[in-house]
Amino acid sequence: MMYQAWRHVFKLDPAKEIAEDALKQVCESGTDAILIGGTDGVTLELVLDLLIRVRQYKIPVALEISNIDSVIPGFDFYFIPSVLNSTKTAWVKDLHIEAIKEFGDYMDWNELVPEGYCILNADCKAARATDAQTSLSRDEVIAHARLAEHFFRLPIFYVEYSGVYGDPNMVQAAKNVLTNTRLFYGGGITSAKQATEMAMIADTIVVGNHLYDNLNEALETVKAVHAVTL
């Protein structure tokens, strides 16, 4: 299944441990894909280990690149974040330029999926790591969404609240102005009810942390999302 059709995604952090039985349940949950990515402590060994384990199952798997040293072949897609509300050009495009300088001749551009991130939770690791300007008004979120779709023509605009449940009004504001760019929502989903609420707005719902906190509740979000048609 192409990523444009994904409604529900589980994000696994290579730096966090997950037991074999839990991983099996995640991969066989009916979710549309596994996205492997994290902010801290992501190493080549950890990524490779998790990729091999996930590959036992019949599920698309994408790497969300967090640093150039942990990129390995063998994924179905490579998601490349550009943090549109970062105040440092490093996170918008400089690291990307570095990677292209090194690997540009061998890159399979068809496997690369650029994501325009808009991080709205000031307290999450990603916001701190990228010096994101997170206190955006509704109009500013709309402007970022338009920048993603009409200026950079990115296939994905990712509203990221990692760790806290976001404001559905902000997510809706972004959705209202997007036509071709897919809206990903991630952050703080801990129940089927929240998954349903965000699935009524965003194209793709990402569930991460709660897998490690309460697996059964996290698994319930799959059905909840798939029950909603946009």
Ligand code: 1GP
């Ligand atoms: C994190 O958007 C994802 O990058 C999911 O957020 O971990 O809070 O579910 P949570």
